[in-house]
Amino acid sequence: MTAWPHLDYTADRPTIESCHMVSQLVGKLPTRLHPWVNHGWHVALRVSPRGFVTRSMPAGDGRSFTVEIDMRDGCLRIACDNGGAWQVGFVGKTIAVLQSDLRKTLEDASLPAPLHGGPNEVIDAVLFARDDTARPWDADAALRLHGAFAAADRVFNAFRSLYLGKSSPSHMFWGSFDLAVTRFSGRRAPPHPGGFPNLPDHVTREAYSHEVISAGFWPGGGGVDEAAFYAYAYPSPDELGDAAASPESAYWHADLGEFVITYADVAASNDPDAALMAFLQSTYDAAAERLDWPTDCAVRQPSYGSPAQTV
Structure with missing residues (x-):
């Protein structure tokens, strides 16, 4: 695959919408497990080599964990700092089934699972537990x-x-x-x-x-x-x-x-x-x-590596 792969919104739209709903479900975890960070930065996911991943989230008893949407294997990967690792496939599942499966996996691992509610910023949002819409997935x-x-x-x-x-x-x-x-x-x-x-x-x-x-x-x-x-x-x-x-x-x-x-x-x-x-x-x-913004904050060339690495 090239560094800038071809996209076709019309053809790819079913997979895009499926990924969007999966990310909505996963996004409820950092939303409810982190203290509020300015501008809602704590709820956002980061791009990872395989997909999109949460920040490290508190699990109680000093433990922490992450959940990653693995776009290559079509699954959610859960990693805990005690070495535990679990995965939940989502290809071919409705959001309602995925919510149930993810909650059970997290609870079996003694990890918090505040996955209630529904998606945000979409019209006619359906609660996760009631979302029985087929979610196509093209690898x-x-x-x-x-x-x-x-x-x-x-x-x-x-x-x-x-x-x-x-x-x-x-x-x-x-x-x-x-x-x-x-x-x-x-x-x-x-x-x-x-x-x-x-x-x-x-x-x-x-x-x-x-x-x-x-x-x-x-x-x-x-x-x-x-x-x-x-x-x-x-x-x-x-x-x-x-x-x-x-x-x-x-x-x-x-x-x-x-x-x-x-x-x-x-x-x-x-x-x-x-x-x-x-x-x-x-x-x-x-x-x-x-907007007459301050002019002393701009740098014109990206610098790779920390200043200490140049010494």
């Missing part, structure tokens, strides 16, 4: 989907390193099913209007409590029916859409209020990493200039 589509997230994550991490101010990790929010990296000016923002489906407004307002310039990747949907990268600011200056973004195929999506470049355009370029970095940098510069 090739799953590998390509993970490969695209991994490629985006690699560039997002390099981009994150270019900012000396507060910045989020590159992490996947399972509610919206997108990978995001967000920079902060340090200034408070006006209260966010909220309005996301099946997400309390107080959560959204805490996430946007301070000014942000954010970029991300999502595999399709939400107004762009193909995989794409996006960038936006909150609050968003009225004239932001007039700014030029790079590469030339990037554009301002007026309905979304975001800059967009399709994944296909990035992947087809001579240097996809450089094309994506140009999009991230140009959109950040446009928003930062119009």
Whole structure:
């Protein structure tokens, strides 16, 4: 598989939606087992070599564990710091069956299993325990989907390193099913209007409590029916859409209020990493200039290795 695999939202959509619902279920664990971290960072999953993994979660008695969505083998992998390891397959299962199987496995391992409730940020959400919808899974589509997230994550991490101010990790929010990296000016923002489906407004307002310039990747949907990268600011200056973004195929999506470049355009370029970095940098510069962000936090070249390693 290439570093930037081909994606086809129309053909891959059943697998994308299945993965989204599996990640919603897994995401309830860090949501309920961690203390709240600013902007909900504790709930997000990280891209791993095989899929998406939680942060280490407390299990009681000093133990900790993680749950990983293995996109290669189509299973959930549970790892505990006492050496215990378990897996729960999800291919061919409904979310209701998967919830039951995962809960039983966790409880048998004496691990916490707060898996009640249902998905967030989706319209007409169905409780996990009642979700009997068939969840198709195409192994090739799953590998390509993970490969695209991994490629985006690699560039997002390099981009994150270019900012000396507060910045989020590159992490996947399972509610919206997108990978995001967000920079902060340090200034408070006006209260966010909220309005996301099946997400309390107080959560959204805490996430946007301070000014942000954010970029991300999502595999399709939400107004762009193909995989794409996006960038936006909150609050968003009225004239932001007039700014030029790079590469030339990037554009301002007026309905979304975001800059967009399709994944296909990035992947087809001579240097996809450089094309994506140009999009991230140009959109950040446009928003930062119009919002009068501090200018002393920008670094222009990623540095690999710690300063101590250069001694």
